[in-house]
Amino acid sequence: xxxxDAAGLGIGDDHPPRIMGVLNVSEESPYDPSVYxxxxxxxxxxxxxxxxxxxxxxxxxxxxxxxxxxxxxxxxELERLPIALETIERVSGDAVFSIETRYAEVADEALxxxxxxxxxxxxxxxxxxxxxxxxxxxxxAKMASPPDLERPGAVExxxxxxxxxxxxxxxxxxxxxxxxxxxxxxxxxxTIVDPxxxxxxxxxxxxDDQETFRRLRExxxxxxxxxxxxxxxxxxxxxxxxxxxxxxxxxxAATSMAVERGAHVIRTxxxxxxxxxxxxxxxxxxxxAATVGGIDxxxxxxxxxxxxxxxxxxxxxxxxFADDWxxxxxxxxxxxxxxxxxxTAVAADHGAVVQxxxxxxxxxxGSTTSVSGVATDLASRDGRLGTLGEKLSELLR
Numbered sequence: 338x339x340x341x342d343a344a345g346l347g348i349g350d351d352h353p354p355r356i357m358g359v360l361n362v363s364e365e366s367p368y369d370p371s372v373y374x375x376x377x378x379x380x381x382x383x384x385x386x387x388x389x390x391x392x393x394x395x396x397x398x399x400x401x402x403x404x405x406x407x408x409x410x411x412x413x414e415l416e417r418l419p420i421a422l423e424t425i426e427r428v429s430g431d432a433v434f435s436i437e438t439r440y441a442e443v444a445d446e447a448l449x450x451x452x453x454x455x456x457x458x459x460x461x462x463x464x465x466x467x468x469x470x471x472x473x474x475x476x477x478a479k480m481a482s483p484p485d486l487e488r489p490g491a492v493e494x495x496x497x498x499x500x501x502x503x504x505x506x507x508x509x510x511x512x513x514x515x516x517x518x519x520x521x522x523x524x525x526x527x528t529i530v531d532p533x534x535x536x537x538x539x540x541x542x543x544x545d546d547q548e549t550f551r552r553l554r555e556x557x558x559x560x561x562x563x564x565x566x567x568x569x570x571x572x573x574x575x576x577x578x579x580x581x582x583x584x585x586x587x588x589x590a591a592t593s594m595a596v597e598r599g600a601h602v603i604r605t606x607x608x609x610x611x612x613x614x615x616x617x618x619x620x621x622x623x624x625x626a627a628t629v630g631g632i633d634x635x636x637x638x639x640x641x642x643x644x645x646x647x648x649x650x651x652x653x654x655x656x657x658f659a660d661d662w663x664x665x666x667x668x669x670x671x672x673x674x675x676x677x678x679x680x681t682a683v684a685a686d687h688g689a690v691v692q693x694x695x696x697x698x699x700x701x702x703g704s705t706t707s708v709s710g711v712a713t714d715l716a717s718r719d720g721r722l723g724t725l726g727e728k729l730s731e732l733l734r
Contacts, residue, residue, distance in 0.1 A: 338635070339560045341527045343476035344433045344453035346393055348529060349562045350624055354596045354615035357394040357435065357564070357604040358387030362420045363401045376420055380427035388430030390608035395428075396456050397421045398437040408487045411440040418447060425451050435478070439486050441465035448473040458482070458489040460533075461522035471525050478564045478602070480531040481518035490537025492518040511545040512552050516559075516647070524561055529602060531564040532556055536571065546572035550591070553598040557638050558647035565595050566604040568611070585610060593618035599638060639663075642705045642733070660705040667708065667729065669699040676722055680715070687711050701729075709733055 340349030348355055360383055361372045373379035387395050399417045400409040425434050436447035439459035444466060448455070454475045457466055460482030470477040483494045492514045497506035501517060509517070519530050532553070534546050550572070556563055567573065569584040577587045585607055592603055592611050596618025605611040625636040639645045642663040646656035672680065677699055681691040687710035689703030701708060712733060715726025 338557065338562070339526070341476050341529060341562050343394070343527070346433045348476065348601050350601070350626075352601070354600070354619050355393040355602045356391055356608055356612045356615065357396050357602050358383070358390070358392030358432075358608045359396050359398070359604065359606055360387065360424070361398045361401070362417055362424070363398055373424075374420060376423035376427055379420070379424040380429075383424065383428045383432075384430045387608055388428070388432045391612040392432055392608045394433045394435050394454070394602065396435040396437050396604060397424070397452075399443070402437075402458050402489055411442045414438060414440060414443045415446060418443065418450075421447070421452075422450050439463060439489060441469045445469045445473075448475060454478070456480075459486050460484075460489070460518060462486045462489075464522060467523060467525050470527065474527070476527040476529060477525060478529040478531050479519065479524065481515045481533040482537075483518065484521060488538070490533040490535065491541070492533065492537075493540045494538060495521075510548075511541075512549050512555070515549055516556065519556070519559060524559070529562045529564050530556055530559055531566065534565060534567050534570055534572065543572045543575050546570065547576075550595070550598075552643065553595060553600065554638050554640060554644050555647045557599045558644070558651040560651065562601040563599055564602040564604060565600045567591050567595060568603075568605040568607060589614040593621075597622045660709070663705045665701070665703055665705055665708040665733070667701040667732070668694075669701060669725070672699060672721065672725070679722060680711075680725075683714050684711050687714065705733060 338350040340347055340351050346355065360379060362374060362379065373382055383395055399414045399421065433453045435454045435456045436444060436452045437456040437458060438444050439457060439462060441463045444455045455470055455477040457477055458480045460480050461467055462482060462484050463486060480490060481492050482489050483491055488494055493511065495518065497509060497514065515532050532549050534549065568588050569581050573587040573591050574580065574584045579587060588607065589610055592614040595603065596615050603611055603615050624638060627634050637648050639648060642659055645659035645663045649659055650656045680699065684691045684701060688707040689701060689711050692700045692702065694700060708729065712726045712729035715722045716730060718726065
């Protein structure tokens with residue numbers, strides 16, 4: 338994992354999880370507790386509610402990114418920038434200050450006058466943004482997005498058949514699209530990737546966010562630190578049946594899980610509580626690395642075939658190689674002795690093994706390739722073994 342230096346703040350596997358608190362100087366922003374148009378009031382909020390509660394980074398937005406509002410131009414953002422700059426000057430606490438913008442022109446001006454990093458919600462849709470960040474030698478959070486300054490986060494609005502290939506577009510699901518959107522227009526050495534949680538388009542669903550969260554480890558294959566903005570989001574609230582003001586507990590549970598799955602920066606309005614949850618996630622995360630005699634060895638984060646394939650793909654290795662090496666261990670209950678013997682024979686034909694447990698259940702063990710072969714073979718048969726084959730195929734997807 339490539340660690341990033343953000344104005345002296347280390348971000349990555351080698352560092353504690355970082356908390357990004359939020360300040361908005363946009364009067365249209367929907368989250369009132371973080372919205373200020375007076376620099377003095379804003380500075381007190383930053384000192385007391387953000388830095389004072391444990392924020393490492395303060396992300397300042399000049400406009401609301403909510404799709405219900407018209408997008409401000411770069412000139413309009415620049416008109417609001419002085420409020421943010423005066424706020425920074427009045428803050429007494431120590432933090433890294435991030436400017437949230439989609440425009441390279443705004444980022445350049447902000448970085449020239451006191452900001453430390455950039456949070457680009459449009460994912461380098463402005464092609465000059467990577468150059469500006471590299472020229473200033475700063476970290477930049479890049480949110481998955483189409484190459485359209487007015488449609489941040491709407492990854493499904495890419496013409497993927499044109500940008501990638503018709504075959505890829507036909508088989509890619511939403512998470513695949515998020516992954517590829519993050520790669521568009523490249524990554525700087527100091528890029529932090531953001532998988533774009535939230536309702537950024539009409540097509541993006543709660544289920545899309547839930548699947549993205551489930552597969553969060555796959556984004557580690559990009560070899561960059563990861564930022565997640567999941568605070569009180571709908572995809573968490575729906576699980577617990579909670580409205581926004583009641584979603585702190587689910588946000589904290591998800592924060593611990595996100596850190597364990599590879600997140601390094603958590604963007605939040607609930608700083609103190611989120612910090613504690615992130616530390617719990619970090620404490621129970623197991624990622625091993627060692628350096629001996631100038632040789633570095635890292636244990637890559639692989640918990641599924643999909644994660645295995647992603648790591649191989651980014652390293653220029655045929656991802657199908659994963660299917661022959663990723664182990665599958667499946668427990669099967671409910672087969673009679675005769676069906677169990679037939680399953681054992683089919684497994685042997687495909688290089689897999691069936692073992693009977695002490696309580697008469699069956700363990701099917703093998704590589705993804707071998708177990709997939711068993712599933713396909715069984716699915717062509719009648720009766721319970723045919724049904725078993727179909728279910729095995731579903732589990733391996």
